[in-house]
Amino acid sequence: MAATVKVMRRPAAGTTSYLRSAIKGMGLTFKHMINPDKATHQYPEEPVELSPRWRGTHVMEVHADGRPKCVACGLCPTVCPANCIRLVGGEDDQGNRYPIVYEIDEFRCIFCGMCQEVCPVEAIHVGQHFENAEYTRERFVYDLDRLMEQDHESTLLWDPSDPRSE
Amino acid sequence: MADSGTKTERVTLTIDGREVSVEKGTTILEAAEALGNRIPHYCYHPGLSAPAQCRLCLVEVEGAPKLQASCITTAQDGQVVHTQSDDALRQRKGVLEFYLANHPLDCPICDQSGECKLQDYVFAEGRKHGRNREPKRVFGRDDFGGDILFYGDRCVMCTRCVRFMNEAAQDPLLTVVERGNRSVIDTFFDEGLEGSPYAGNIVDICPVGALVSKDFLHKARAWDLDHTPSICPNCSQGCNIDLHTRDNRVHRLKPRPNLDVNQYWMCDYGRHRYDWMNRTDRLEAPMIEREDSRVATGWAEALEALTARLEEVGDRPVRAIASPFSSNEELAALRLLVNALGGGEIHFRSPRTDEEIPLPSFPKLTRRKDLAPNVKGAEFLGMARVGDDDATGGLEGLEGFDGILLVVGDALPDCAPDFGSDAALHIHLGSYTSRATEAAHFRLPIATHAEQEGTFTNFEGRVQRFWPGLEAPGAARPGWLVLAALAAHLEGTAVPQRAEEMFLKAGELTPHFQGITYQDLGTRGALANEPVALPGA
Ligand code: SF4
Ligand code: SF4
Ligand code: SF4
Ligand code: SF4
Numbered sequence: 296m297a298a299t300v301k302v303m304r305r306p307a308a309g310t311t312s313y314l315r316s317a318i319k320g321m322g323l324t325f326k327h328m329i330n331p332d333k334a335t336h337q338y339p340e341e342p343v344e345l346s347p348r349w350r351g352t353h354v355m356e357v358h359a360d361g362r363p364k365c366v367a368c369g370l371c372p373t374v375c376p377a378n379c380i381r382l383v384g385g386e387d388d389q390g391n392r393y394p395i396v397y398e399i400d401e402f403r404c405i406f407c408g409m410c411q412e413v414c415p416v417e418a419i420h421v422g423q424h425f426e427n428a429e430y431t432r433e434r435f436v437y438d439l440d441r442l443m444e445q446d447h448e449s450t451l452l453w454d455p456s457d458p459r460s461e
Numbered sequence: 462m463a464d465s466g467t468k469t470e471r472v473t474l475t476i477d478g479r480e481v482s483v484e485k486g487t488t489i490l491e492a493a494e495a496l497g498n499r500i501p502h503y504c505y506h507p508g509l510s511a512p513a514q515c516r517l518c519l520v521e522v523e524g525a526p527k528l529q530a531s532c533i534t535t536a537q538d539g540q541v542v543h544t545q546s547d548d549a550l551r552q553r554k555g556v557l558e559f560y561l562a563n564h565p566l567d568c569p570i571c572d573q574s575g576e577c578k579l580q581d582y583v584f585a586e587g588r589k590h591g592r593n594r595e596p597k598r599v600f601g602r603d604d605f606g607g608d609i610l611f612y613g614d615r616c617v618m619c620t621r622c623v624r625f626m627n628e629a630a631q632d633p634l635l636t637v638v639e640r641g642n643r644s645v646i647d648t649f650f651d652e653g654l655e656g657s658p659y660a661g662n663i664v665d666i667c668p669v670g671a672l673v674s675k676d677f678l679h680k681a682r683a684w685d686l687d688h689t690p691s692i693c694p695n696c697s698q699g700c701n702i703d704l705h706t707r708d709n710r711v712h713r714l715k716p717r718p719n720l721d722v723n724q725y726w727m728c729d730y731g732r733h734r735y736d737w738m739n740r741t742d743r744l745e746a747p748m749i750e751r752e753d754s755r756v757a758t759g760w761a762e763a764l765e766a767l768t769a770r771l772e773e774v775g776d777r778p779v780r781a782i783a784s785p786f787s788s789n790e791e792l793a794a795l796r797l798l799v800n801a802l803g804g805g806e807i808h809f810r811s812p813r814t815d816e817e818i819p820l821p822s823f824p825k826l827t828r829r830k831d832l833a834p835n836v837k838g839a840e841f842l843g844m845a846r847v848g849d850d851d852a853t854g855g856l857e858g859l860e861g862f863d864g865i866l867l868v869v870g871d872a873l874p875d876c877a878p879d880f881g882s883d884a885a886l887h888i889h890l891g892s893y894t895s896r897a898t899e900a901a902h903f904r905l906p907i908a909t910h911a912e913q914e915g916t917f918t919n920f921e922g923r924v925q926r927f928w929p930g931l932e933a934p935g936a937a938r939p940g941w942l943v944l945a946a947l948a949a950h951l952e953g954t955a956v957p958q959r960a961e962e963m964f965l966k967a968g969e970l971t972p973h974f975q976g977i978t979y980q981d982l983g984t985r986g987a988l989a990n991e992p993v994a995l996p997g998a
Contacts, residue, residue: 369685370569
């Protein structure tokens, strides 16, 4: 099939004025400046509202007495597809199993949320948080203390009124 | 297994539509296992008597009025058995529900999780959700002494542990106290399992996490561990074991069944001596002499320099020190090299005690006096034991020796730093750093038994294979490869590429190994051609 090509002639220099289009464009811009329905979000002055199912950096839940809820069961390092959780279990002075070392490399994490889903004691959660800038790469490996200090909301992976999606 | 003996008559029965022929006297459970069809069970263990009390192995036998416990029902000619019939499945599901009535949902903190028979059976045949609304009984945790912790809530009352202590160890330290719902395993008053030399086996046979090892407590999850078949290197019995490893460290040793050597068991002495496999004070690079100092190099350069030095030193008397912790392959390669250098005496030093610790139900399993795995192999290859019972001394004859001195696998912990300084050439092949070896002209790093393939010869001359479970650090290589490469260079022959080829070469050196291949040995081992007489067996 032969293609038909429409040849547009370029206006000769000096014979065409763009002034009309320029004014039209500026008009649109000024209109948006005073438009009350504008979509632009004034981040970071205005904080972003995240969806309750937003999956961001982790939070480790703590007991009332300040101990981490994690019992070092080893399920989250097993399920993690990015293999970014390091866990060494041990026993504390009250005979409870607890994580001696618990680290998550947030750089390798793909925020799938499976660690939260698998945790039998609802200890580790992905959180509603995304502002994580750091000056060094090492700082992205969150250790247990840092995970316990995180104070942002944790993610709702499911609807609390219908936890089994029934 | 409890009563082998002289059964030769065979019976043929049908299990789940498949015919199987077994020796008369075999139980239905064992016959099904021969078909690869595992019937759930707790109280039955092949190494112990079967009290048929766990009620989990119930199967339907045509013609019988009710379900039969397959672990004690002997197979009859023409019997038709259904292990998966509706009735059998329904009843086993009911039994499992009763087990869960009191069992805590402890899996996240239980060391057995992942290798637990309660998890497995409930997953395969149990109910999805519990219906029990009653509170569970609580016992808490008890220290049984020695290496053993007891979590009473998890116990399924199979009494394997009690029967092991009564029947196998014949040291009745455990019993069931109370009855019914309140029954629990306990020791007698203050007396614990401390000092009972085979008690560690009850942790292995406990089908759930009721008995756990203190040494292994919370160390690793069962599914994270790799299992490598190996041989216990702690005495000349040569128990078959599995190395359970993770992150290039051995975390525990478990017995591997071999009815001719250790049945299903191993001793606690051997079980807890694995730390040396994880030692980090290792030789990692070949060190060669350069003027007055020693420098690290690569293997090619080290072997080149060493062969050049051997030629330069020329015809000198040769003496060698071997180690009974080396494999047959390593010892044979040393013998090859010494022969290639013109022949010489090879000695080894070996730890030994006065005490033997037999397992009463199977005295052939004994923690032997020789506390090294391959004394027999060294003797087969014409090496002689010297020194004291703690593997020291015996090297006085080497003082002022000015020939070629070869030390393989012995770190010479008792020797002075100037050991071998008079020798024209002092070559050390070892795994660990030590003072006495620093002066060696050549110091070459070799792998330990946990890091390479090979064979050991046990006290009765049984040759058994082991496999590598760890990665050797740095440039460490199997000792046989290094020694055989040197020998091959001197003789102008080909270097054996695999441990198997090296073992065939060992067969050329001694009639004991002649004609044996790795294939003959399999995973169970085979007796060397001339088995030695067993003292008192
Ligand atoms: S969110 Fe996913 S990738 Fe990130 S730590 Fe959890 S399991 Fe691993
Ligand atoms: S799954 Fe939960 S309890 Fe288990 S190790 Fe991870 S955080 Fe700890
Ligand atoms: S402790 Fe283990 S082996 Fe002993 S009776 Fe209980 S479940 Fe069986
Ligand atoms: S009897 Fe010997 S070979 Fe067997 S487990 Fe004990 S030390 Fe190891």
